[in-house]
Amino acid sequence: MSFAPNVERFSFDDALKPEIDRILAKFPPARKQSAVMPLLHLAQRQHGGWLPRAALDHVAEFLEMPKIKVYEVASFYDMYNTVPTGRIQVRVCTTTPCWLCGSDDIVRAASDTLGIDIGESSEDGRFFLREFECLGACCNAPMMWIDDDYYEDLDYDRAVAVLEAIKRGETPKAGPQSGRRGSEPFGERKTLLDAASERQEPTGPTSTPEPDLTPERKGRPEDRQQRPTSPLAEAAAEQVEKVKSGELDDEVVAVDPKPGKRSKPAAKDTD
Numbered sequence: 001m002s003f004a005p006n007v008e009r010f011s012f013d014d015a016l017k018p019e020i021d022r023i024l025a026k027f028p029p030a031r032k033q034s035a036v037m038p039l040l041h042l043a044q045r046q047h048g049g050w051l052p053r054a055a056l057d058h059v060a061e062f063l064e065m066p067k068i069k070v071y072e073v074a075s076f077y078d079m080y081n082t083v084p085t086g087r088i089q090v091r092v093c094t095t096t097p098c099w100l101c102g103s104d105d106i107v108r109a110a111s112d113t114l115g116i117d118i119g120e121s122s123e124d125g126r127f128f129l130r131e132f133e134c135l136g137a138c139c140n141a142p143m144m145w146i147d148d149d150y151y152e153d154l155d156y157d158r159a160v161a162v163l164e165a166i167k168r169g170e171t172p173k174a175g176p177q178s179g180r181r182g183s184e185p186f187g188e189r190k191t192l193l194d195a196a197s198e199r200q201e202p203t204g205p206t207s208t209p210e211p212d213l214t215p216e217r218k219g220r221p222e223d224r225q226q227r228p229t230s231p232l233a234e235a236a237a238e239q240v241e242k243v244k245s246g247e248l249d250d251e252v253v254a255v256d257p258k259p260g261k262r263s264k265p266a267a268k269d270t271d
């Protein structure tokens with residue numbers, strides 16, 4: 001196989017300087033280490049799909065951060081390869097929404113077209129095929145992520161067509177391959193329609209009466225009252241009942257907040 005070789009020295013190509021400056025401009029100078037992920041991405045792309053240790057070290061020096069921190073990032077995230085792989089990264093999402101929409105067919109299409117299985121690189125070192133967890137395009141499932149582009153709304157034939165085009169050296173149009181522009185519903189539009197007549201209420205003998213959406217209330221009103229739920233509340237309710245019945249004066253009612261220890265109410269003055 002002809003992978004990009006391991007190298008002892010690595011530095012960013014001059015052509016990447018504008019892109020690097022654009023990335024660094026997003027962060028305060030004292031926080032430029034925050035650019036580690038996009039710079040690793042650039043380094044991987046420059047080096048043909050994988051990151052030799054010299055590239056990791058260069059990113060660490062470039063961002064003035066400990067090498068071990070760059071190694072940690074590169075070895076933690078799935079999108080970085082620290083061993084040689086094919087240059088063109090083909091990732092098929094196989095998480096549940098894509099799987100339910102047929103990602104097995106997309107894996108099969110990629111495998112048939114590229115002649116490799118998941119986790120393998122093609123003999124010519126051009127392609128690396130792997131499966132991926134959700135890539136955030138579930139509403140256009142199933143999908144593939146190839147280098148920097150998403151290809152969505154795939155089926156077996158569409159996936160084959162995309163990959164065959166890339167094999168020929170073409171760059172197929174990224175995005176949904178179904179004719180959708182984005183993630184709008186298939187078929188007729190169902191939202192954002194400005195047809196006032198469609199919003200008019202139906203009239204005449206065919207109109208359907210509005211359903212009564214009032215919640216059904218069962219039982220007598222007094223049964224629906226909130227019941228005491230604690231010893232303190234029970235004591236209070238008990239004394240309220242005594243005040244109502246005239247057994248206690250409403251000015252001498254007192255309830256000890258400690259459950260089971262109620263203060264003795266003063267006897268009602270009957271004079």
Ligand code: FES
Pocket residue numbers: 093094095096097098099133134135136137138141143
């Ligand atoms: S499950 Fe495939 S993009 Fe989310």
